[in-house]
Amino acid sequence: MNKILDFLYKKQSLIYKIFLFLLSVFLIVYFFPTQGKFKYEIIKNKPWQYENLYAPFDFPILKSDEELEAEKIEVQSTHIPYYVFDQATASNILRSWKTKSNTEVDSLIQNTISDNLIQSLLDSIYSRGLISESKRLNNKDLIYLKRANKVQETTYGNLINQDALNLFLNSTLDTLNQTTQTVLKSFFYDLLEPNVAYDQAFNDKLINSEIANISPTRGSVSKGSKIIAKGEIIEGEKLRILQSLKSEYQSEDLDSTSYIMILSGYSLLVALALLMLLLFLYQYRQDIYENNNKLTFIFFNILFMVFLTLVVMKIGYKYVYIVPLCILPLTLKAFFDARLGLFSHVITVLILGFVVPNSFEYMFLQISAGIVTILTVSELYKRANLFISVAQITGVYMFSYLAFSMIQEADFQSIDYNNFIYFILSGVGLLFVQPLIYTYEKIFRLVSDLSLLELTDTNSRLLKELANVAPGTFHHSLNVANLAEAAANEIGANALLVRVGALYHDIGKMKNPIYFTENQTTNITPHDELSPQESAQIIIDHRLEGIEYAKKNNLPDRIIDFIRTHHGTTTVYYFYQKAQQEAPEDVNIDSKDFTYPGPKPYSKETAILMMCDSVEAASKSLKSPNTNLIDEFVEKIINKQIEDDQFENANITFKDIQLIKKILKAKLNNIYHLRIEYPD
Template structure:
């Protein structure tokens, strides 16, 4: 039976451990997402707090040297625009209709020339009517006059040079015209315009295409077009003489004209596009550290806003991919530090402590969120209630985690604000003092005093930083005041948030324990009224357990409160327990041992039910569950063995408490104190030797029975606990002078007790 229960218990523990690890990873993942998102809060929150025309409520000094831009620099902006405009090419429109007309003129001419080139000069006559082409109609006329009629002016010699090469001439003419039109022929007015504008580049465009910018020198002046024509003609007639080349060049030149026209409107449009894309050049102003930026009572203008905005931007981190990656890596590095600390402190898998992980991450996230909001407002960074989270962790988890987390949060906040060491010094000083001030906190007022102490230390720390950095007195004194308010506001946050943490995570703090230790608590008053013997027993157990706890450095307040409530299950049937008999005799006299054991053992389950009804913390409920462990109800077991027949041995498991065994030192101390206090009342001669023997015997029995196996008490600690029990019991059973009549009374009482004690040895 035992082995099956142990196997089931181990399987359940394994499943629970796996679930806790999963929840821990989920909590860490959610924290990373939320913490990173908190850094990227809208950066314009701060700018909405101050507006143009508002009245300044306080002086604002520059916290460091910086530069800012304000006011357009007209001269530099104009220089940039002029330089940009100089690089804009001048646009020329290509007259494709004119080019087509010139091509057609030469085409018609060559068609006519091919029909009439055999006629002599005397046989040609000119007919003036025009056909639909717009050129003179050709009948019978002299070829030279035909040429002249098309506006192609050459003399007889040149004509005679052309007669023998009509087809070659046609190819040369059209090729030359194509090259000329592609290069672009400009008139004298366009060239003069280019010189005035000092444009080195031009762009030629038409309805079909736009060329890339090219040197304006590549355009052909009309006055120099004959040279270009001769150059192109020579490519066709390399072996001809100069006169022949000149004749053809003159023939082509007589038919061409400029084909590109300067488009001033298009050029202006392109310049405007460039100008519109140019960012204005602003004046750069320098501000020195401690310089008065804004005077109290003055009107805020745009320049003030520019200066203040620059300060807020300097302390903001960039919203870039690199910054995001850096922050995530910083979270990982600081998380590793926290992981190592917790691994050494708890000496188990850190991820099994899901509750502690969630508490720590929640507090870190809260500080990051508040810090990111405050640094985007006009409030100084020292007003951040930094110490609050450390104080909450101190009350919930202890000094060690609170200190380590405060260091980690200090680094994170400093990086978020601007990486200043002075900020870490101020925040960490206040947090450590606030944590230390709460080491023995028993009242809500202690939290307020801890916040005041933290604020005072932050006040002094800011002044220290101001003196070291030689900051203006008014500046650092104002910041120091805000640092003090940051400490006080931390206390307010702790008082508001602590009950929420206690409720959600079921952790009793010293403050809530003090409230539970009040003997006017409804449940304790009920215990005193309905089971006065058990009430007195619980108070005595509390005294014993508290002293034992102090001797080994355990949580003595938790132990005392746990002892007060450990036996509340006896309220349901108080008369069945020896301390509540009140001389009426034992209720177990007519019951079987198994029934008596069932009633005695049931007070553990009844206690859990009552505690849950009164909404006691789960930690206190653990004292109720574990204050007997799974120990044997030995009196009724022995009685059952005596009454049983020889072949029927009673099952030991039915005479054991439901358990579990104590899991922590505090519950183990209450288990020992409970047994020792109950047994000590049976001592007739409470001498030091008798008390010592009793204590040693009970503790040894519990060790042998394995009731202390599940907690981390050491033998050295058990020895200290034993000595503390002896001291307290001897103080209770202190000796005094015995009077004659009391001696007789004591002897009579001894005789009576010998008959009654047989029912006083069970719990």
């Protein structure tokens, strides 16, 4: 049992990687649509590349979206509308019109007209029905009029609308004088209320019912019928039949054996794609592969983009381009590097290619956009750069889609321009990458260029404390930061990262600042009262003190690595030599007491810092610097580090080191360049 536990403990990192891999495969396949994959690629207006295709079974021909839309419009246009006749309104008006008459009308009734005339007019109007015109039709159009429990078929012209009411009153009152007509018309307009209305709810229900009954198919194809021959252009009816066959194939009910086969196929393909990613990390990004936190972060981002795409596809396949898939390479480039970001993006697109419609078009657009993302997005912490890159990415989407549509539709009017709106929405989604990066930093404890930029602020609390407590060290750190940044730019390393590392690499000297030469203002040094071993230990301990300061102030691990490695396993040579000189001849001085414990630099950036730190610190000892002296001085220090194998773990080449030497020589020559002496 102990052996098993011991084995599990030693292999826990590998076990976690296997678990993460299997869990990712399971989650992706679990949410994949479980349907058969049509084995032919259908590209409109392109020749059929396969052998002659015959119908494998009987299947119906699906109507196109345009045909279905035309039938819906026809249902709406041919629908005979229903109107409701409100008998109660008519009865109330007929029964109580006298109570609503005014003095002027009462006088007319007594002197000129009779009650019977008004009553007759009202009967004529309400027997036909007075309509409120929310939906205007032609007079000859048929309608259904619902009176109580009966439905009467009539024409729209039989109802009285506003225009018909004017004509009706004019013809009926024509025999009366003009004054009487005006008064009575005003009276009727105030008195009358519509008693016929369009039955919106009932008509909508009928129309929706008729639309639901529209058949999605027209005709059928018999088993064995030739669908298309090799070399024929995929267009018109042949395209519709092929799409119908694909839809029928994918919607076919699967038995348990077929279901298991499809799941197994998906699992193998997804596993292969993720395995390629793991192999890439193992081969070219060993530090990321060994770090389970970073590995989890990468897999999480891939899963997140896959799930987001699948959710959008559930809403509608046509919205698939709304998903801002380029957030993935943007995020991974911000935390790691461009090559890993692009590789992970390609793997994600390959996985989604199994389930998205028009997979070749989708993959071409997404991979093209991913490449542009990697090539154009630089210095993400600059807001203008992000907006410019988003515009370029959106432009690539639109340009590529337009090119595909020109091939497939051969007509600008047939292009679905809604996708351009989706591309713009996808671009807007890319703008959320900055808050997303900030969230990831907090959750996964990673550091991006945005955080590094904040750490370069010399007004931060920790750097202000360094400037106050150890001003010489602060000045030294600024000089090293400038040298290291220039060297990193020269060899293509992360200049912002190495600058931040240089600013904080010596914060441990705040513990005992006076014991370090750059902070001493007189010729008296406290080391005179200590043994060489004690002095060396104080010097060596500034590394551990720096790590403690960094952790207390929540500096990222990537910055702490600079503190940990900037002296590698070098020797505090001055005190080692002093100890040898002071020791009796029979006493052997152990060099381990004067050696930094390491580790050695393991990246280009940490190696650059070691070189720049040593050269800048030692350059203070130059008495009368000149070009030759500086060149020999730089060569001597860096060659000594190479001889001591300080860079054996770093991915830095001899060519890189030669370029760094060149930059350091040029910078030091500029620093020590003497001004000409001006006359008094």
